[in-house]
Amino acid sequence: MGIVIYHYPVPAASSVKIMIEASAPAKIILFGEHAVVYGQPAIAVPVSSLRATANVAANNPSGQGLRIAAADLNEVLPISIESEIVDHSLAATARLVLKTLKATTPDVTITLHSAIPMASGLGSGAAVSAALGRALSAAVHQTIENETLNALVYEMEKTYHGTPSGIDNTVIVYEQPVYFVRGAPIEKMPIGAAFTLLIGDTGQGALTKIAVGDVRKLFEADPERIQPILDEIGALVKRAKIAIESGEISELGPLMLKNHALLQQLTVSSHELDQLVEAAVNAGAAGAKLSGGGRGGNMIALVTPESSENVRQALLNAGAVRVFETTVTP
Numbered sequence: 001m002g003i004v005i006y007h008y009p010v011p012a013a014s015s016v017k018i019m020i021e022a023s024a025p026a027k028i029i030l031f032g033e034h035a036v037v038y039g040q041p042a043i044a045v046p047v048s049s050l051r052a053t054a055n056v057a058a059n060n061p062s063g064q065g066l067r068i069a070a071a072d073l074n075e076v077l078p079i080s081i082e083s084e085i086v087d088h089s090l091a092a093t094a095r096l097v098l099k100t101l102k103a104t105t106p107d108v109t110i111t112l113h114s115a116i117p118m119a120s121g122l123g124s125g126a127a128v129s130a131a132l133g134r135a136l137s138a139a140v141h142q143t144i145e146n147e148t149l150n151a152l153v154y155e156m157e158k159t160y161h162g163t164p165s166g167i168d169n170t171v172i173v174y175e176q177p178v179y180f181v182r183g184a185p186i187e188k189m190p191i192g193a194a195f196t197l198l199i200g201d202t203g204q205g206a207l208t209k210i211a212v213g214d215v216r217k218l219f220e221a222d223p224e225r226i227q228p229i230l231d232e233i234g235a236l237v238k239r240a241k242i243a244i245e246s247g248e249i250s251e252l253g254p255l256m257l258k259n260h261a262l263l264q265q266l267t268v269s270s271h272e273l274d275q276l277v278e279a280a281v282n283a284g285a286a287g288a289k290l291s292g293g294g295r296g297g298n299m300i301a302l303v304t305p306e307s308s309e310n311v312r313q314a315l316l317n318a319g320a321v322r323v324f325e326t327t328v329t330p
C-alpha cells in the first residue's frame with residue numbers, strides 16, 4: 001500500500017488513541033555557518049524547548065497503509081504516492097526510513113506538529129524528518145540508532161539545501177552541542193558555564209539553499225577574496241570553542257559580532273538582521289549575530305538575567321516578530 005499525506009485535520013480518525021510520540025528539537029548555529037560548508041569548524045546547539053513531534057496512531061484498517069497528517073506545516077495535500085516518483089519530502093522521508101529498516105508499510109497514521117518556524121534557520125525541516133523517522137521506526141517495532149537516523153536526515157537535507165554541511169541534522173538528531181567539521185567524526189562539546197541567548201525572528205522566510213548557492217557563486221568568482229573570510233571565521237570558531245568549554249562567556253560577545261561582520265561580507269545578512277543585531281547590542285546584549293542560512297530567518301543575542309528583558313523589548317521594537325529565550329547548560 002502507498003503513503004497518503006493529509007492536510008490537517010485528519011479526516012474521521014482524529015479521535016484515535018495516541019500510541020507513540022517521538023520528537024526532535026530546533027537548533028541554532030552559534031558560530032561558523034556558511035564557512036562550515038567549506039570545511040571550517042562550526043558550533044551549534046539544540047533548542048530543546050522548540051520541537052517537532054510525531055504521534056503515531058494505529059487506526060488504519062489492515063492493508064490501508066501509512067498516512068501522514070501534517071499539522072502546522074502548510075501541506076497542500078492529500079498526496080497519494082504509489083510509485084518511486086516522489087514529489088513530497090515527507091513521503092520521501094517515510095520511504096527512506098522503511099527502506100533503511102527493511103520494513104513493510106505499517107497501517108498507521110502519523111500526525112506531525114512543529115513549533116519551529118519554517119524557513120527561518122532553526123532547522124525545522126531536519127527536526128520534522130527526525131521526528132518522523134523516530135515515530136515510523138517505532139511504528140514498525142524497531143529502534144533507529146542516532147547514527148542511522150542522522151545519515152537518513154542528511155539525505156533529506158540534501159533535497160532542501162543542495163549541499164548541506166551536515167551540521168543541522170547532527171545537532172538535531174543527537175540533541176547535544178556540537179563542534180562540527182564536515183567529514184570528521186562528531187565532536188560533542190562540553191559546556192563550561194551556562195549562557196543565555198535570545199533568538200529574534202525577522203519573520204522573513206529565507207531558503208538556506210539560495211544563500212548557500214550565492215556564497216558558492218561568490219567564492220567561485222573570487223576565491224582569493226573569499227577564502228581569507230572563511231579562514232577568519234574558522235579561526236574565531238576555534239577561539240569560541242575554547243571560551244565555551246572553559247566557561248569564559250565574556251569572550252563570546254565580541255566573537256559573535258566579528259562573525260556577523262564576516263557573514264555580512266559573505267552577503268548573507270539582510271537589512272532586517274542587521275537592524276536586530278544593532279538593536280540587541282544597543283540594548284545591552286554582549287554580542288549578537290545572524291544564525292543559520294541568513295538573508296532573513298533568525299538572529300541570536302547573548303544576554304544576562306539583567307539585560308534579557310531590555311534586549312527582548314528592543315528586538316520586538318526593531319521588528320522581530322517573535323523572540324525565544326534559550327539557555328545552553330553544562
Ligand code: MEV
Binds near residue numbers: 033037121208
Ligand atoms: C544552515 O543552518 C547552516 C549553513 O552553514 C548551511 C550548512 O551548513 O549546510 C548555512
